[in-house]
Amino acid sequence: MCGIVGVLGTHEVAPILVESLRRLEYRGYDSAGIATVNEGRLDRRRAVGKLVNLSDLLVHEPLAGKSGIGHTRWATHGAPSEVNAHPHKAGPVAVVHNGIIENYKALRDELRAMGAAFETETDTETVALLTQYYIAEGLNRVEAAEKTLSRLEGAFALVFLFDGEDDLLIAARKGSPLAIGHGDGEVYVGSDAIALAPLTDKITYLEEGDRAILTRGSVDIRDAEGRRANRPAKTVSIDAARVDKSGYKHFMAKEIWEQPTVLANALDAYLDGDRIDLPEGLDFAQSERLTLVACGTAYFACLTAKYWFETLAGLPVETDIASEFRYREPPIPAATTALFVSQSGETADTLAALRYCRDKADRILSVVNVAESSIARESDLALPIHAGVEIGVASTKAFTCQLNVLYLLALKAAVDRGRMSPDALAAALAELRGLPGLFNAALDRDPTIAEAARAVAETRDVLFLGRGLMYPLAHEGALKLKEISYIHAEAYASGELKHGPIALIDKSVPVVVMAPKDALFDKTVSNMQEVMARGGQVLLITDAAGAEAAGGDVWKTVILPEAAPQLTPLLYALPAQLLAYHAAVAKGTDVDQPRNLAKSVTVE
Numbered sequence: 001m002c003g004i005v006g007v008l009g010t011h012e013v014a015p016i017l018v019e020s021l022r023r024l025e026y027r028g029y030d031s032a033g034i035a036t037v038n039e040g041r042l043d044r045r046r047a048v049g050k051l052v053n054l055s056d057l058l059v060h061e062p063l064a065g066k067s068g069i070g071h072t073r074w075a076t077h078g079a080p081s082e083v084n085a086h087p088h089k090a091g092p093v094a095v096v097h098n099g100i101i102e103n104y105k106a107l108r109d110e111l112r113a114m115g116a117a118f119e120t121e122t123d124t125e126t127v128a129l130l131t132q133y134y135i136a137e138g139l140n141r142v143e144a145a146e147k148t149l150s151r152l153e154g155a156f157a158l159v160f161l162f163d164g165e166d167d168l169l170i171a172a173r174k175g176s177p178l179a180i181g182h183g184d185g186e187v188y189v190g191s192d193a194i195a196l197a198p199l200t201d202k203i204t205y206l207e208e209g210d211r212a213i214l215t216r217g218s219v220d221i222r223d224a225e226g227r228r229a230n231r232p233a234k235t236v237s238i239d240a241a242r243v244d245k246s247g248y249k250h251f252m253a254k255e256i257w258e259q260p261t262v263l264a265n266a267l268d269a270y271l272d273g274d275r276i277d278l279p280e281g282l283d284f285a286q287s288e289r290l291t292l293v294a295c296g297t298a299y300f301a302c303l304t305a306k307y308w309f310e311t312l313a314g315l316p317v318e319t320d321i322a323s324e325f326r327y328r329e330p331p332i333p334a335a336t337t338a339l340f341v342s343q344s345g346e347t348a349d350t351l352a353a354l355r356y357c358r359d360k361a362d363r364i365l366s367v368v369n370v371a372e373s374s375i376a377r378e379s380d381l382a383l384p385i386h387a388g389v390e391i392g393v394a395s396t397k398a399f400t401c402q403l404n405v406l407y408l409l410a411l412k413a414a415v416d417r418g419r420m421s422p423d424a425l426a427a428a429l430a431e432l433r434g435l436p437g438l439f440n441a442a443l444d445r446d447p448t449i450a451e452a453a454r455a456v457a458e459t460r461d462v463l464f465l466g467r468g469l470m471y472p473l474a475h476e477g478a479l480k481l482k483e484i485s486y487i488h489a490e491a492y493a494s495g496e497l498k499h500g501p502i503a504l505i506d507k508s509v510p511v512v513v514m515a516p517k518d519a520l521f522d523k524t525v526s527n528m529q530e531v532m533a534r535g536g537q538v539l540l541i542t543d544a545a546g547a548e549a550a551g552g553d554v555w556k557t558v559i560l561p562e563a564a565p566q567l568t569p570l571l572y573a574l575p576a577q578l579l580a581y582h583a584a585v586a587k588g589t590d591v592d593q594p595r596n597l598a599k600s601v602t603v604e
């Protein structure tokens with residue numbers, strides 16, 4: 001999604017803005033721009049494509065000034081083009097925006113009737129034009145921005161910069177997050193703390209409906225009702241060094257390979273001897289139902305957790321995709337625990353689903369990676385996954401860390417509901433503690449997976465099959481492959497093959513079968529035979545016993561170490577991630593910022 005930065009500084013601001021935008025690149029974008037005020041004069045530069053294009057432009061057409069705003073755009077209204085890139089400027093006003101102005105058509109009509117001319121196809125331009133109009137009517141800058149904000153519907157984070165004012169930024173948050181950074185005689189604003197990390201670690205998060213009037217010497221925050229709001233400044237722990245590739249070619253590679261360490265740290269945070277260290281009062285004994293809601297990869301984590309909660313804790317679980325859940329008005333019986341999973345904690349649909357449950361569910365839990373996020377703050381209890389900053393757009397370590405927390409919750413529920421003895425819990429936790437070691441062993445299979453991936457990269461369509469706990473993972477494997485390699489991939493429950501998808505099988509369609517040698521293995525082998533009988537090329541991901549039982553007709557086999565059955569979704573996620581990664585590298589796609597995708601989806 002779009003990234004926003006703003007700086008009222010004491011040095012030339014253009015390079016600082018570009019560097020801050022670089023730190024927001026992980027969100028996904030298609031064009032970028034900055035605006036500065038120099039000796040009272042507002043000017044801007046914008047370029048389509050990667051930030052390097054903007055940097056090149058700034059070499060030939062530099063922008064001076066110590067105050068400015070910057071933006072990386074992920075197109076919603078209007079194609080990626082220089083003219084549609086932010087900052088948008090109208091007379092003395094420049095704005096950068098993340099989100100969608102839902103009533104922009106009505107505002108455009110109104111502005112057109114007043115004689116305004118439009119240069120862009122964006123919703124954001126209406127914000128600049130409206131502010132310009134109110135200034136022309138005689139309002140001062142702050143009043144004009146305020147009046148404009150009161151006219152906007154939808155979700156947005158906005159920052160305004162004005163001609164003639166090199167010590168003023170106005171920031172507003174409704175729906176999309178915004179952080180204010182405090183420096184030494186400087187003040188910053190950014191979509192998140194990562195953007196501001198080299199500048200400051202002192203951050204104030206704006207709340208829903210807040211506006212901030214910023215100068216170098218003052219931060220004046222007002223709430224939605226216009227009352228002065230006292231929002232605390234926190235010291236956040238995102239240090240600059242953690243947001244680098246540490247020698248890997250891509251962030252995604254780094255994030256895949258650091259999973260043994262990351263999982264070990266996450267386990268340390270939650271395990272205390274034979275106990276799961278979860279907040280007092282979190283008890284599932286009386287829960288009658290669990291509703292799990294999320295989007296994308298986080299949703300597949302929920303789908304996996306359904307198997308755990310139902311089999312281990314006997315707790316009925318409903319799972320849904322947030323964008324569907326929020327609009328189908330599902331009844332939420334009392335004694336329902338609603339649980340939302342989100343890496344960013346800012347996904348618009350997941351947040352809306354949470355708000356839908358606010359007054360209906362017994363309690364609202366969330367599993368998040370960003371502790372200060374909106375979803376975390378609006379939950380009764382937010383459980384961090386401790387994955388560390390995830391930069392690659394394709395979620396990898398966040399997925400395994402989400403699974404880890406969900407598994408711990410399922411174990412806790414099993415104990416609370418009298419379905420698991422202390423000894424059985426101790427045994428399950430011992431298995432979990434062994435998982436980082438198994439992760440290392442799985443990563444050792446990288447050469448075999450890379451070889452298979454190079455062949456997969458030559459194909460157009462790939463099928464993923466799995467049963468039981470491997471079924472959600474088949475979906476995750478297919479999602480990973482399609483999002484970064486652009487190869488069409490579909491996932492099916494192995495048992496569904498005969499009900500339609502088998503028609504797709506021929507020798508040009510690799511079929512990835514994820515099947516540890518568990519109670520369902522023989523059934524999956526039968527499905528595999530059906531694929532191979534039709535010329536299908538099977539890539540089998542299994543353990544040593546599975547490889548032996550499957551026989552020699554499979555195209556390629558990746559042999560993983562044996563793991564406790566409940567832990568296989570975490571372990572088998574790694575080869576699925578590596579397969580997608582190597583296929584994308586072989587195809588030469590943009591692994592960390594795949595086309596059209598954004599890291600934090602703050603619009604519907």
Ligand code: F6R
Pocket residue numbers: 295296297298299341342343344345346347350393394395396479480483599600601
């Ligand atoms: C895929 C991926 C997305 C996200 C989804 C939800 O690799 O990362 O599918 O899982 O957009 O995002 P969060 O978890 O931030 O709510």
